[in-house]
Amino acid sequence: MTSQTTVADAAPEQPVPEPRKGLRGHPWLTLISVAIGVMMVALDGTIVAIANPAIQKDLGASLADVQWITNGYLLALAVALITAGKLGDRFGHRQTFLIGIAGFALASGAIGLSGSVALVIVFRVLQGLFGALLMPAALGLLRATFPAEKLNMAIGIWGMVIGASTAAGPIVGGLLVEHVNWQSVFFINVPVGAIALVLGLVILKDHRAKNAAKSFDIPGIVLLSGAMFFLIWALINEQKWGGWGETKTLLFLGLAIVAFAVFAFWETKVKEPLIPLSMFRSVPLSAGTILMVLMAFSFMGGLFFVTFYLQNVHGMSPVDSGLHLLPLTAMMIVASPIAGALITKLGPRVPLVGGMVLTAVACFGMSSLSSDSGNLGMSIWFALLGLGLAPVMVGATEVIVGNAPLEHSGVAGGLQQAAMQVGGSLGTAVLGAVMASRVNNDLPGKWAGAGLPKLPPEQMSKVSDAVAVGVGPVPPKTPPQIAQQITSVAHDTFVSGMGFAFTVSGIVAVIAAVVALFTKRGANAEAGAGVGHI
Structure with a gap:
């Protein structure tokens, strides 16, 4: 039996929902409806990065402006997630999901119509706020709609949609920017949002827990x-x-x-607290939250360097680099529903530990990549990473949302998403610092060893910044032989730093595997009334 079944048995006054025969509230139709909305937000997280250079050129934006296009969205999303989940618990997840869908699509359309980078940034912040409304609401709707024995499978498909959308972003973004324009990257959300809104109005059923807070x-x-x-x-x-x-x-x-x-x-x-701290007496919920942070650290922090590796070291276009990540995407698509079924049968501990072990192996494997690694070697490690991430995306989400009291399912959904945002931001920042440190230490020696002219400290610092993203800083009119030496040194130094960063990611993944040992089913029942029942 799953942990939800155990908890439900302990609290019969809150029965587990049964599948409905009609459209309204039908579990699998509900999953399709929320998946379309979640896909839109997950895709937007990576698709915009491809459009940034075109936005910068078209609107005459500075580097700081372009950074704000991403950072404004990230800040708004991360800050608002848990509060947005609370709004869903209070007013109903259907309402907050529909508002989030409509607002996200309208903000996307407004960005496409914007004639200045300032307006793009403002509407990106609004995108983040509306995205925060719909993400926890989606999990709350799944939790309230699916019977316990099918919830893991539903969350598996939900995780598959997020993983596939995130990985598909560079491919879709590259195609749109290359063949249409940067505005199309945002305009595409308008029809997708309209479809999700119509489906939501017809299919989604409002669920409100009896014990939901009446105040804020x-x-x-x-x-x-x-x-x-x-x-x-x-x-x-x-x-x-x-x-x-x-x-x-x-x-x-x-x-x-x-x-x-x-x-x-x-x-x-x-x-009536925003987050009842008694929730964290649940061992699975606390372990799942930590696990989500560590998983996102390894995944998002490491993936940050992979795009630079493929485009700047191997010279691939954005579309080609996205296509080279297909083994990762495909494995997440295939493995996520299977992981949901395994978690239902075995419980979360074994799949979660196994998933993080595979993630660690993939990270250590990617630390061995060189500037001339072939496609087969890269594909193996990308596929193994997707295979490892799938059970963790599903299992940690189920542990957090499935072990929270029903009246706090929105808060739990916000907590799960916030943990991913914090972990991803932490991974990018820490691994970025690791990369910068390694480049600063190795570059002067490699530069001198190649017989290149000595540079003053200020100029070497600028060269290091370029090398940290895999770019060979070749000045104009440089003789071909010298240009080749500079590029070779830059790529070798970058790959060395990337390897060290992936080693750190692998160590973090091993720690996450240890944390996963503390997950178990039925934690709410064991924790007693202090945690709350559903």
């Missing part, structure tokens, strides 16, 4: 939002500010810690 924890919302803002802001700007030891970075990290501490204290005092 406004101070809790402010404190948590502030803490998330300080944390994500520090992670986004750490490299620009000069590293982890710089005053500004330490200041914002310190503010985040203080805000989280005050938030935790406040939640123990308020009558």
Whole structure:
């Protein structure tokens, strides 16, 4: 039996939903409806990166402006996720999902019509806020609609959609930018959003738990939002500010810690808290949250370098680099539903541990890639990474959402998504710092060893910045032989740094495998009333 079945048996006053025969509230039709909306948001997370150079050129934007196109979206999404989940718990997940879909599609259309980078950034922030509304609501709808014995399979397909959409972003974005224009990257969300909205109006059924809070924890919302803002802001700007030891970075990290501490204290005092801390007495829920952070650290942080490796070292176009990631996408598509079935049969522990072990093996394997590695070697490691990630995406999500009280399923969905955002941001920031450090240490020696002319410190620093993303900084009118030497040194140094970064990712994945050992089913029943029943 699954953990949900155990918990439901312990609390018969909240029966597990049964499949319906009609359209309204039908579990599998509900899954299709929410999957289309989630696909739109997940695709947008990676598709826009391909469009950034075209936006920069067309609107005359600075590098900082282009960074804000991504960072504004990320900040809004990460800060608002848990609060948005609470809104779903209070007013119904159907309502918040439909508002999120409509708002996200309209904001996307507005970006395509924008004539300035400032407007693009403003509407990207709105995209993030509306995306935060619909992501936790999607999980809340699945949790409330599916019977316990089928929930793992549903979340498996849901995870498959997210993984496939995320990996497909560079391919779709590359095709649209190359053959249409950068605006089409955003306009595509309008018809997709319209389809999801119509399906949602016809199919989705409102579910509200009997014990849902009747008031809002406004101070809790402010404190948590502030803490998330300080944390994500520090992670986004750490490299620009000069590293982890710089005053500004330490200041914002310190503010985040203080805000989280005050938030935790406040939640123990308020009558209806934003996040009932008693939820974390559940071993699976706490372990699942940590696991999601560590998984996103390894996956998103490592994937950040893969795109530079494929495009700048191997010279692939955005479309070609996306196609080379198809083994990762395909394996997630195939493995996610299978992982859901295995988790239903075996429980979460074995698939989660096995998934993180495979992820670690893939990361260690990718640390061995060189500047002339062939397609077969890359494909093997990408496929193994997808195979490892699938059970973790499914299992950790099920552990978090499935073990939370039904009246807090929206908060749990927001917690799951927030954990992914924090983990991904942390992975990108930490591994970026690892890469920069390795490049700064190795580049001067490799540069001198190749017989290239010595550069002053300021110029070498600029060269290091280019090498850290795999670019060979060849000045104009450089003789071909010297240009080849510069490019070779740059690529060798980048690959060395990438290998070290993937080694760190592998170590983090091993730690995640240990955390996965603490997952188990039936945690709510064991924790008793302090955690709450569904």
